[in-house]
Amino acid sequence: MKRLTGKQQSAAQLTIAALMAAVMCVLGPVSVPIGPIPIAMANLVVGLAAWLLGARLAAASVAVYLMLGAVGMPVFAGYGAGAAVLFGPTGGYLIGYLAMALVGGWAVEHTGGRPVLSGLGLAAGVAVSYAFGTAWFIVQMGCTLPYALGVCVVPFIPFDLAKVALASAAGSLLRRRLADAGLLHHN
Numbered sequence: 001m002k003r004l005t006g007k008q009q010s011a012a013q014l015t016i017a018a019l020m021a022a023v024m025c026v027l028g029p030v031s032v033p034i035g036p037i038p039i040a041m042a043n044l045v046v047g048l049a050a051w052l053l054g055a056r057l058a059a060a061s062v063a064v065y066l067m068l069g070a071v072g073m074p075v076f077a078g079y080g081a082g083a084a085v086l087f088g089p090t091g092g093y094l095i096g097y098l099a100m101a102l103v104g105g106w107a108v109e110h111t112g113g114r115p116v117l118s119g120l121g122l123a124a125g126v127a128v129s130y131a132f133g134t135a136w137f138i139v140q141m142g143c144t145l146p147y148a149l150g151v152c153v154v155p156f157i158p159f160d161l162a163k164v165a166l167a168s169a170a171g172s173l174l175r176r177r178l179a180d181a182g183l184l185h186h187n
Contacts, residue, residue: 012183017057020049021064024075028065031077037090037152040077043129044163046097047104047122051113051171052184055105062097069094092136093152096129103128113175119168126160 024045031038042065049058065075066086074081076094086094100122107121130153137148178184 013053013057016178016183017049017053017061018064020045020053020058020061021068024049024061024065025068025073028069028075029077029079033078034155035151037093037133037156038077039156039159041163042075042077042094043097043100043126043160044167046100047125047164047167048171048174050101050104050122050125051108051118051167051175052178053105054109055102058101058105059098062101066094066097089137089140090133090152092140093129093133095136096132099128099132100125108171108175113172115168115172118172119164122168123161123164126164 024042027045028040028042030041033039046058046062049061052058053061069075069081070083070086072081076085085091103125104118104122107124108118111117111121134145134148134152137143137152138145141148175184
């Protein structure tokens, strides 16, 4: 198979970044409401983007997703849209996806995509996202930390750990395949 040049490989990575933003937009509205924060699928795609693209491009994909939602495209959980959702009480968890992409992508880049270490890095990214979203929720709602954790974090830990595991399994495999095809830099 013919190897791609540096410019072609960069174009391929940008294309994958755009595709990841599109998949976030498609899966983002899919959610199961269990309180003020629904179980959403967008963060699964954020984890996959971190695996495939690393910190910078994964964060760029998330930024595109957030901007599309902010301007009114119904891409947030439950087909929510607009700045009111993004900057409302639970918007910190959406903005926290940027931290998840940065921390998780950094871990993948700096561990050479080793599944366990990269998965732990992605889990750390989820924790940073939780911290940001919870702080945002407390400020917006004027509530206590125990209340915010009980409503916005604790119920989601098992689901988010499962999504980290799924993103890590799929991301590790896809990363190897795309790197073998010359479409991604292989660390």
